[in-house]
Amino acid sequence: MSEADPVLNRMEYQTYKIIKEQNDQYQLQSERIITEISESNNRLLQLKEEIQLIPQMLSQKEQEINNLQQEINNIRTEQDFEIYRLQNQLSLFEQRYLKQEEKNDVALHLEQFRNPNRYFCDIEKGLDNIISVKIVFIQGFKIQKIDADIINNQVDIVALLQNNDISHIVKHKIYVDQQNMRCLGKVVQGNQVTFQIGSAP
Structure with a gap:
């Protein structure tokens, strides 16, 4: 065996080692590429499935939008x-109110006709403890009769009035702060009557 043989063997081993390392790297790289290709294919399939689902999803979203629009329309x-019901109730209430107002106006006019505000009364106490009770009737009423009935500290005035052939009776009560009062006099001037009330002797 020559001296060149061991050298050749070492070179062949080194070449083998280099080639093996390269082959191992290529193998690993090839496996990695295959894995990446497989993952890419899987991702591609997933995207295709998602793309196929897009029309269905759009349809569902469109249905949801339609449902929401229907709910909005129902709410409206x-x-x-x-609003129509409340407006109708308000209209009916206004009609009833107007009718009641008309009835009230008619009743008020009837009440004023039957028992009109025919007078006002003024009471004045003098320095001599004589009380002047002045009653003034409105124009148009003629005094037929008027009297004052005194019991303790209560003065009951009753007047009979005449207006357009209609007789009216007016009753008015007055309370004074003295006992044992009596009517000292009565003065009638047109539509005005004044009673003088004082203590009984």
């Missing part, structure tokens, strides 16, 4: 109906 319809 209910609101419109409630």
